[in-house]
Amino acid sequence: MEKIKYEKPVINKISAGVPSKFGLPVKQKIISDIDGIKVSTLMEKYGSPLFVISERTIREVFAEAKRAFETRYPKVQFAWSYKTNYMDAVCSIYHDEGSWAEVVSGFEFEKALSNGVNGSQIIFNGPDKSETDLTMAIEHNACIHIDHFDELYLLIEISRKINKKARVAIRVNLDAGIYPIWDRFGFNYENGDAWNAINRIMLAENLELIGLHTHIGTYIMVSSAYAIAASKLANLYMAVHRKFDYWLKYIDLGGGFASKNTLKGAYMPGTETCPSFDEYAEAISNALISSEIPHENLPVLFLETGRALIDDAGFLLTTVLANKRLNSGRRSTVIDAGVNLLFTSFWYNLGVYPSKEMSGGAEESTIYGPLCMNIDVVRDAIVFPHVNTGDQLVIERVGAYNMTQSMQFITYRPNMVLIDMEGKTHIIRKKESLETFKQQELNPKR
Amino acid sequence: MKITDEVRISDNGFVFNSKTGDSFNLNPTGLELIKLIAEGKDFNAIRDIFLARYDMEELRFEKDFYEFCALIKHHQITTVENPLDFK
Numbered sequence: 001m002e003k004i005k006y007e008k009p010v011i012n013k014i015s016a017g018v019p020s021k022f023g024l025p026v027k028q029k030i031i032s033d034i035d036g037i038k039v040s041t042l043m044e045k046y047g048s049p050l051f052v053i054s055e056r057t058i059r060e061v062f063a064e065a066k067r068a069f070e071t072r073y074p075k076v077q078f079a080w081s082y083k084t085n086y087m088d089a090v091c092s093i094y095h096d097e098g099s100w101a102e103v104v105s106g107f108e109f110e111k112a113l114s115n116g117v118n119g120s121q122i123i124f125n126g127p128d129k130s131e132t133d134l135t136m137a138i139e140h141n142a143c144i145h146i147d148h149f150d151e152l153y154l155l156i157e158i159s160r161k162i163n164k165k166a167r168v169a170i171r172v173n174l175d176a177g178i179y180p181i182w183d184r185f186g187f188n189y190e191n192g193d194a195w196n197a198i199n200r201i202m203l204a205e206n207l208e209l210i211g212l213h214t215h216i217g218t219y220i221m222v223s224s225a226y227a228i229a230a231s232k233l234a235n236l237y238m239a240v241h242r243k244f245d246y247w248l249k250y251i252d253l254g255g256g257f258a259s260k261n262t263l264k265g266a267y268m269p270g271t272e273t274c275p276s277f278d279e280y281a282e283a284i285s286n287a288l289i290s291s292e293i294p295h296e297n298l299p300v301l302f303l304e305t306g307r308a309l310i311d312d313a314g315f316l317l318t319t320v321l322a323n324k325r326l327n328s329g330r331r332s333t334v335i336d337a338g339v340n341l342l343f344t345s346f347w348y349n350l351g352v353y354p355s356k357e358m359s360g361g362a363e364e365s366t367i368y369g370p371l372c373m374n375i376d377v378v379r380d381a382i383v384f385p386h387v388n389t390g391d392q393l394v395i396e397r398v399g400a401y402n403m404t405q406s407m408q409f410i411t412y413r414p415n416m417v418l419i420d421m422e423g424k425t426h427i428i429r430k431k432e433s434l435e436t437f438k439q440q441e442l443n444p445k446r
Numbered sequence: 447m448k449i450t451d452e453v454r455i456s457d458n459g460f461v462f463n464s465k466t467g468d469s470f471n472l473n474p475t476g477l478e479l480i481k482l483i484a485e486g487k488d489f490n491a492i493r494d495i496f497l498a499r500y501d502m503e504e505l506r507f508e509k510d511f512y513e514f515c516a517l518i519k520h521h522q523i524t525t526v527e528n529p530l531d532f533k
């Protein structure tokens with residue numbers, strides 16, 4: 001007698017009164033390949049877990065953002081936010097697309113230079129700029145975005161000492177009608193600090209004020225906040241012209257555009273709620289074009305968006321290590337990628353999907369990472385199919401921050417692989433080994 | 447392991463526990479399994495029946511069986527024996 005196909009025995013409690021109000025799909029999404037390459041093939045070749053980044057997605061999303069802004073505003077320049085993902089292979093793609101570099105440390109500055117970026121096309125942000133960093137930035141004609149008065153005076157000192165003019169902008173913090181108001185970076189607009197800083201710079205012989213910068217926050221879900229920010233910078237831009245008869249070169253609206261990831265606690269998925277590039281572009285362009293700046297003197301619009309450009313291009317492939325029933329009866333699954341690789345799992349409900357069709361039903365589960373740490377929770381509640389040990393899963397939208405913020409802890413960091421435009425795979429960062437650590441560690445002889 | 451007296455199981459996989467007021471759905475293998483448990487069959491007997499009927503590996507069944515048992519115990523469908531009575 002031919003045997004019947006086996007299906008795992010399942011019992012589900014019937015809960016009334018919690019239907020999906022929005023009719024969100026209940027069909028399990030599957031990611032079986034990335035850019036045409038099977039997930040199983042990638043993992044067989046490069047191991048598990050594995051970071052994968054798609055060049056095709058990077059270029060497509062960038063083209064979408066560029067189109068959204070360039071069709072609405074005459075002068076647009078993107079600068080790739082290094083901290084979001086500073087793998088050389090990734091930065092090179094953005095530079096190839098015409099992006100400048102936006103860096104926030106001496107280390108990132110050096111990385112941008114080593115990636116072949118001309119110093120004058122590096123935007124130097126951040127509160128941590130040492131004398132050595134600032135000297136390097138002045139020598140390379142970088143655009144230094146001043147964060148505080150101490151930095152301003154240090155710059156005056158250094159530029160006198162080396163007798164070279166520094167090209168500077170100020171970072172402005174402002175009330176864009178959203179909460180929280182980021183006031184720890186830059187000079188405040190509303191209390192007049194920003195205007196004071198501008199006046200001080202205009203009087204300094206060796207400082208050339210070339211722009212105004214703001215970065216109103218991160219994962220900003222209302223595009224109108226950017227319109228408010230752009231209007232306030234436009235006011236400062238005009239005030240500089242009126243007082244000093246001088247046109248600044250650019251206005252930099254920073255980054256902070258939301259990616260399509262879903263924030264923890266959000267009622268609706270990010271794919272439904274986050275503004276598109278078109279909406280951000282419409283808000284910013286309208287605010288600048290309808291400001292009192294004459295059209296012939298409109299500044300170049302700089303954008304430092306990182307997260308929204310790269311998140312979709314990154315995937316983390318992982319393997320199921322075990323399934324457990326918790327004392328509460330809840331199903332839990334342990335995978336071989338933990339929060340040390342997924343920094344963004346602390347604030348996103350990351351999308352975790354099987355790489356093949358799973359039989360049987362789905363059940364609310366918790367997904368744990370492999371670390372022997374209670375905090376290692378990748379998803380605390382997800383309706384997930386009954387996966388088995390050894391099954392391969394894909395975590396999507398991890399291109400921003402996770403690769404650069406991944407932390408070596410308890411186990412080695414995995415390979416990072418790029419799939420190029422021709423569908424070829426390349427290791428862009430090698431898996432760590434004991435040797436990686438031996439090279440850095442010193443054990444004093446006793 | 448014994449199915450609690452207050453539990454009723456229909457032939458189409460619907461389970462009602464009048465002690466807790468909870469109701470449940472079973473898939474076909476779940477229904478078959480719970481019926482065999484209700485008949486008082488032990489693990490070895492149930493395993494043999496499943497292995498003869500389904501295309502599956504023994505260890506796979508053992509894993510699924512004990513997970514299923516833990517769940518029905520959690521839902522008070524089976525009588526909870528004293529877990530600290532280490533017989």
